[in-house]
Amino acid sequence: MGAKVNANFEALQANYLFAEVNRRVKEYQKAHPEADVIRMGIGDVTRPLAKSVVAAMVKASEEQGQAETFHGYGAEQGYEFLKDALRKYYAGFGVSLENDEIFISDGAKSDCGNILNIFSADNTVLVPDPVYPVYVDTNVMDGRNIVYMPSGEENGFLPMPDEKLEGDIIYLCSPNNPTGAVYNREQLTEWVDFANRHGSVILFDAAYECFVTGDLPHSIYEIPGAKTCAIEICSFSKKAGFTGTRCGYTVVPMDLVREETSLNAMWLRRQCTKFNGTAYIVQRGAEAVFTPEGEKETEENLEYYRGNAKVITDTLDRMGIFYTGGKNSPYIWFKCPKDMDSWEFFRELLEKAHVVGTPGAGFGACGQKFFRLTAFSTRENTIEAMRRLEEMFG
């Protein structure tokens, strides 16, 4: 007798990647308080919320102060007004969804971890390498078997299906974190066909879809057949600067059935049991993103970040360094100069250029020689960081 802990936690790496980066930066700053450190590591935004979003949240806060307009518990899966807005947003990509297929949450990271509740621990999970560490850690916590799909320069960091691979649950992230690489329609079609053929479920992380331009897919549901094999997780964090405001959503199609069980019904049950909905105020803010004014304002912010990304890719182009991302993604993933290892380059860049990025090795073995920068800094800092990079390593 006595409580037993989840022994799978022992298999987790000791430090969460970004915590380790922060620890090293703090240590350096303590020793060198004069250094003007520019942070281009974590994927946090810097632009404030759009005026329409702020106005909607102010109004909603005031509603909460009056008995006539007060909102208590909402549906765990979110308000219809926000689902309506999202349904119309998806219609813009030619994707037709029902409101009951959309689940509003406090963010993509929560959904990404919690969605695993509906799956057995006895599933083999296929994850790209390099990859957002949360995919791996959340599965390690449940003790699932994890198989990595290596990627690199040879496939543009876009692993493709392989009949030799076993994967009951398949993580795809496009635009990818950390590589910024984006699957095109033909590539995603191969994945959807593979998953339907094998009964796999694709967990499609679309957190960066707002950076996609041209004919590249925003949603996996743009691919025929995806509704019988894919769950899509998305967020307002990057689209509308909600990193500190917290709102995301997950789409589980009605047609997605495994072992004669509706995954939509399972996720609804999970959320109704372990979640109590997202703040009314926040959902009103998210709704305002889709008003004409809100769309214009958020698009201005995205353009600003796209401009930062161009500053970075222009620099790398001049330096002749291989990279992915930056065109349809806020992430730029490049090969470390002078064949350095990524943590070695992290130290050099921090100590010599006072620029913080994220070492590729933190995202998996295939990231060993690569480095991630983000376009979420200010324009001034991005220009200055790139000036220093070119000066040191150009």
Next chain:
Amino acid sequence: MGAKVNANFEALQANYLFAEVNRRVKEYQKAHPEADVIRMGIGDVTRPLAKSVVAAMVKASEEQGQAETFHGYGAEQGYEFLKDALRKYYAGFGVSLENDEIFISDGAKSDCGNILNIFSADNTVLVPDPVYPVYVDTNVMDGRNIVYMPSGEENGFLPMPDEKLEGDIIYLCSPNNPTGAVYNREQLTEWVDFANRHGSVILFDAAYECFVTGDLPHSIYEIPGAKTCAIEICSFSKKAGFTGTRCGYTVVPMDLVREETSLNAMWLRRQCTKFNGTAYIVQRGAEAVFTPEGEKETEENLEYYRGNAKVITDTLDRMGIFYTGGKNSPYIWFKCPKDMDSWEFFRELLEKAHVVGTPGAGFGACGQKFFRLTAFSTRENTIEAMRRLEEMFG
């Protein structure tokens, strides 16, 4: 090959209790659109947020609209300003906590489900019967062995430890949902001693502590020895009307260790991996609850609900019906008149008095003959509902 679902979900009851209640009420209203139905079922509040809370959220929303005051990702475990306020709140009960022992979240229901991530599926769980269905359902989803502790009139719905009981994880809820019964210091001391003797972990749900008056404990940490055996989960939902604003917190003491593992470190790791913090705006609202003005305003709301509870208990006293709760709790748990079963009484009360409550059977076998009403309605509706109850069954 092919994704396998979590087979434990099959063992869940088909409908979540409150969904079933809602379904039946909707059905009745559809057939009888003229009926003036008063809802005293779900534990949702009706009083608007305190003025200070609204003002804090309006200010925080506006901060999010300016680059200089914009807040992106915060720490997963919450802002220090809110932890400081909570630490001082606990000090008022004579409980000394460190900030790192407090984890802010989007609500007690989320924490109550997610905390199980840090425990092995191989634990026996001890739950009172009747009980908040979420304790049971979340453990069923993980396939844990559940043992019920029967309670009833004989022990005032306050089950006590018994050396014959095996419980690695023990749920206690005080003031209790659904019975409103509150453990006193001596009783909680017995539980703490039992847990420390057996290495059990108590999950103490304090969601209704704000209704406690007199010398009854608000927090399990008022009991010596609790920091080596208890996790406490609490919420702003009832205290400050945050049911739709979403903020809660969980305390995991540094001294709580099982199998040589710090549960505080495990919960921190869980939250850092599967959660991304609570909205900045909401945390600022929660902070304002603890300002002198905020305390006064929220206390006024609590007094209003206490007045409703008194209307209910006065009626039951007059009718000579056995009940628990209502004195230090927003819930009143009473024996169904005429020896009726609780779903039978639910139907009678709905059809004859047009009053909605929650059938005790929905909370467990021991609730079969009992019924729960809440004090969260308006004063007018509470008085009218009690008039009808007394008229029909008095």
